[in-house]
Amino acid sequence: MADTSFDLIVIGGGPGGYVAAIRASQLGMKTAVVEREHLGGICLNWGCIPTKALLRSSEINHLLHNLGEFGFSADNIRFDLDKVVKRSRAVAKQLASGVGHLLKKNKVAVFDGNAALDGVEGSLRRVKVSKDGSPDTALTAKNVILATGARARTIPGLEPDGEFIWSYREAMVPKSMPKRLLVVGSGAIGIEFASFYRNMGAEVTVIEVADRILPVEDEEIGAFARKAFEKQGMRILTGAKLGTLVKENGTVTVPVEAGGKSETFIVDRVISAVGIVGNVEGLGLEGTRVVVEKTHVTIDPFCATGEPNVYAIGDLAGAPWLAHKASHEGVVCVEKLAGKDVHPIDWSNIPGCTYSRPQIASVGLTEARAKAAGHEIRVGRFPFVGNGKAIAMGEPEGMVKVVFDRASGELLGAHLVGAEVTEMIQGYVIARTLETTEQELMHSVFPHPTVSETMHEAVLDAYDQVIHF
Incomplete structure (x- = not known):
């Protein structure tokens, strides 16, 4: 029978959770990870890694169409979209499987299922693990780290349908290349997809409700990037408002107001990239002192929540929503638990990166x-x-x-x-x-x-x- 008593239980096996678990094990803690879907989380499976593989393919496509600048020529340049997507998925699979190996190597127990806080038992926290109607598994630990990440935000009228309106998941595995694409949102995710599809030959329009693209970046840098994207043929509308989308005859009609003007776009696909919400549901936070603000758990600079012995890291714990931020929080959190002399997290020292061209x-x-x-x-x-x-x-x-x-x-x-x-x-x-x-x-x-x-x-x-x- 599997052991159910631990020093630390990490709920979520993404770049925050699995890194925290490995570091905890290195520091002598008996550690478990509970993951409901894929080890490596969104980052390795549907985010950071596979998107970079796609963007690399698009960079190669751009170079192939500009060989003359380097003294080369080639005829009949074309790409196989299925192979481009398969390579991206293979890269993600390779790295995700590596996470399982690392956890095993570091003697971290892995439980498959949904986890939730389930009260206290003396000085221990109880965690309930549920999976597909099977009997629940009861775990206990001195400390629990919540690392459940986040998911794409949806807004009324722009709900992904898997066919015409895509979330990041559909955008990463297109069955065919859209000729005309509209991207709603110009943060890192929206701009990366806009860059990928533009460099693969699609006509791309970016719609942003704010008055500039990449709104978290320095205004001068954002303006420079916008000029570069527009030089590549990308259309960008800021201060824009979407009307009601109409799906018919295999296309999407999108009315847009921007700059005092109205314009209607007819596109093959729409990508919704309008932010994320934390995965706070089903964690058993009711009745605890964990504070949730705007779907994200509030933490201190050592990742402690308001509930004793319960911590939170990564996207669940708020901006910046970056994998390396999650990993750093995980390490700081467990080192503090182990009594190490660690510096509190300075979120202003977390770098932000957008991998567009x-x-x-x-x-x-x-x-x-x-x-x-x-x-x-x-x-x-x-x-x-x-x-x-x-x-x-x-x-x-x-x-x-x-x-x-x-x-x-x-x-x-x-x-x-x-x-x-x-x-x-x-x-x-x-x-x-x-x-x-x-x-x-x-x-x-x-x-x-x-x-x-x-x-x-x-x-x-x-x-x-x-x-x-």
């Missing part, structure tokens, strides 16, 4: 938020067109922007747009974690020729010392 990456405060927080600032910028490696790569479209506190030299924020900036942002993340000032960054030697030199030059520009522009 061009990519967008950022950490810390935007220029506007820095000013709103009362900082007197210095701002530096450097364009990719001034960087030798970017030009040699054929990727001169991009820029780096940094924001410093004028008095202390603290790096308040960094904002990048361009090729491979999601790989570069970690340099600024490390700088912020180490509380680096402009002096250390200016005296760091960046290798030449690399695109990372733009990061150095942007810092120099903030202090009127830029060399190459």
